[in-house]
Amino acid sequence: MSSSDVDFLHALKVRRGVDSKISTAIRSGDADLLQSAVTSLHAKLSRKLQKHVSEKHLLAGWSIKSDSTEAPPLVSGQGATRKASAKSVEESAEWLLCALTGDGPEQPVAVTAAAELLLRWGLKLPSETWCQLLCGLNDHLSVLTGRSGYDSEMTLAAESAFVLSLVLEPIVNVTALRKSAVKALSSCVDESTDTDGMFHASIAREADFWIAPLVRAANWSKAAGTPWLDEEMEDRWRMAVARFASLMTPDGIVSSSGSALSRGILHHAVRLAGFAADSRVGQLAASLNGDKSARRNSQKSKRRAGRFNCQSDWAESAVLRSRMTVDADVMTLNWDEDTAAVQLAALGSRVLGGAWSSDLRVNGKPPKVEPGWSCTCWYNDKDASFAELELIDSDEVRHVRHVMLSMKDHYAVISESVSVNDADAEIEYHSSLSLDDRLTAEPDPITRQILLNSDCHSVRVVPAWLDDDRVQPTIGACRVQGKTLEMSVTGRGGVCLPLVLDWHPERRIHDADWNRLTVTEERVVMTGQQASGYRIRIGQLQLLLYRSLEQGETLRAVLGHHTASETVYGNVTNEGEIEPLVVVEGVTE
Structure with a gap:
């Protein structure tokens, strides 16, 4: 030495x-x-x-x-x-x-x-x-000195202090260090999650790196037989583990680039948080780690994700998940930054992941708007989960974004609408979504649909705001450039840009057709600045997507359905009836 x-x-x-x-x-x-x-x-x-x-x-x-x-x-x-x-x-x-x-x-x-x-x-x-x-x-030993906050560095420092208090206990007095470490770890859990255990969006992007030190601390705690959290934080920690599980796919965290190590983190987290092996969280963790019997049992279960779907204004994030299985459909939506972000995994395989970017021109010029989003509607039931974002602090432009995930039919709707006060203003709107690197694009030679193919599945992209026939003139575009899905639309006073993504295996053999619908109020046809409706049909799936951009004085009619609502997304039955999936009421003046 x-x-x-x-x-x-x-x-x-x-x-x-x-x-x-x-x-x-x-x-x-x-x-x-x-x-x-x-x-x-x-x-x-x-x-x-x-x-x-x-x-x-x-x-x-x-x-x-x-x-x-x-x-x-x-x-x-x-x-x-x-x-x-x-x-x-x-x-x-x-x-x-x-x-x-x-x-x-x-x-x-x-x-x-x-x-x-x-x-x-x-x-x-x-x-x-x-x-x-x-x-x-x-x-x-002074690893915690001068540190504060709840970022990943602070969490690592708190874990290090706790570990040092165990390893050096035979030699030095670590009573004060352990007390400080437990307080810091508890603070990290408290300040990083809401009361339902949901991560803040800034953490959810790399939730595996945030939760890893906490899982290790729990592991050290169990081995040493000494607490690592204040008692009042134990339930919060358990809920946070469940939220972490709801973000997991075979590729890793749906909201990040993913890591194969994430599955191991979840496996230990679920065990240490006390989830039973036959619980939905327990079965998902076991399935992701290669337990074939757990995977079979979870796939037999007809239970939906239910309470694992969540939205939080504090966290500036929403999680939409069809089931707690490895082949689940999962979406996340984050709006903590100027540019919102959306992620999608179809049948457990990542499709979208990254910024939901946009560019708006009104009469050829960008309008004066302050960036920033607010979640103005959240809905979750056995058929669909839905979230609505609206641009805040803008008197000149109303910009609304929707995401909807079917809980059992393997499709999603990603929609936008933009309207301005001047009904004659020329609007040019461009939007883009980031695609997973493993996808290859295959444009349809007859319609304007696009197939996104991978080794695991194919996702059909239906740009409902465009005419389905490529021969017909169009008011915009939808194309894949590199690893980005780029969309555009033009109009006067207001525009809608509804996108349907479908990956149901049984609908793969069916052609898709769609068209824009006539919307009327008191027998007067509404302009694009007032309201828009769309019908999409793929095999047995037939959807109505309706958006009102300007509040009407009476009921409006679209595809035989009369409504005063601002948004109606629904199934069209064989009899022509509308079975609403999501209904958003308009703002009363």
């Missing part, structure tokens, strides 16, 4: 009542004795930790982004498929020693990784390296 490490051991102030072997080892600088004595006191904690961790890598690797570091496989989890060897453990220890003394992006998680390495595979390390890691951990 180097002289600096010996000096450190001499300077270490051990707690009162410390094991005599530890004090002797520190006084004499005996690395072998110190490793043996501390490892013996860690034995129970180490056994319990190992009992519930089957991964061949450090769980700390959940918090290391694959593109941000060159951490060894044992640390990062990338490519770690074999049992940890003495060589791989020592290589990881050397990397962690450098990380503990540096200030790079991997430094915050290095404390947790080093502690986990000592407990899981510490006996495979030479005593000198083992003591160097222990000394490095001791240097980070």
Whole structure:
């Protein structure tokens, strides 16, 4: 051992009542004795930790982004498929020693990784390296000093403090550190979620990286038999795990680029939060981790996602999910930034993911509008989930966005409407959605529909605001450019841009047809600035999409349906009747 490490051991102030072997080892600088004595006191904690961790890598690797570091496989989890060897453990220890003394992006998680390495595979390390890691951990006892807030860095720091209080307990007094760590971890859960456990949108984009330190802290807590959260936060934590599960697909988190490690995070989170194996959350976690019996049982269940669908004004986010199964349809909508974002997974495979961008011109010029969105309507039942966003603080333009996900028929509606006060104003509107990289576009040679194909499924894109026949003139466009679905429409006074996405396997063989409908009020045909209606038919599915951009004085008629509502989305029966799925009442003046 180097002289600096010996000096450190001499300077270490051990707690009162410390094991005599530890004090002797520190006084004499005996690395072998110190490793043996501390490892013996860690034995129970180490056994319990190992009992519930089957991964061949450090769980700390959940918090290391694959593109941000060159951490060894044992640390990062990338490519770690074999049992940890003495060589791989020592290589990881050397990397962690450098990380503990540096200030790079991997430094915050290095404390947790080093502690986990000592407990899981510490006996495979030479005593000198083992003591160097222990000394490095001791240097980070002030990890929480000067930190505040609830971002991922703070969560990692709180976890590190909790872990240090367990690993260094045989040597130093950690009572105050553990108390501070529990308070900080509780604060992270409290400030990052609403009372229903829903993540703020800024966190939901990388929910796996936010929740990973909390899952590890819960794992350490269970092994050590000591609380990691204040009692009043335990129910909130359980709800947050359920919300995390509702974001999961086989690709990972639907609202991010995804990580294969996310499935492992969910598996541990569900176990530690106390969900039963036969619960919907428990079955989903098991299915995602390859449990075939759990997958069969969950797919047999006819229960919808129900209470797992949620919307929060505080979180500035909405989650729409058909079922708690691996092949579920999932949408998320976030509006915490100037540009809203929408994500979609069809039958468990990602389709959309990213910004919902737009560009508006009124009489050739961009209008003066302040960016920012507000959720003005949320609806959820057994047939459909629906969310409405409206541009806030704009007297000149009314811009409304809708997303609707069918709970059982495998389709979604993504719709927009823009209207201005001047009925004669020329409107040019462009909108775009980000597509998953694995999709390839196949335009239909006859209609204006587009097929988005992947190895898993095909998604039919129906631009209902355009004439379905390519021969007919059009008021806009819908095309795929690179990995972006680009849409445009022109009109006077107001425009609607309703998009239907359909991926039902049994409808794949059927052609789609659609048309714009006539909307009347007192036998007067409404203009596009007043109201628009559309009919879409794909096999047995037939939809009515109606939007009122200007409140009428009496009932309006569309496809034989009379309504005073602002929005009506519904099924058209074989008898021509309208069975509403979503009805949004207009604002009363």
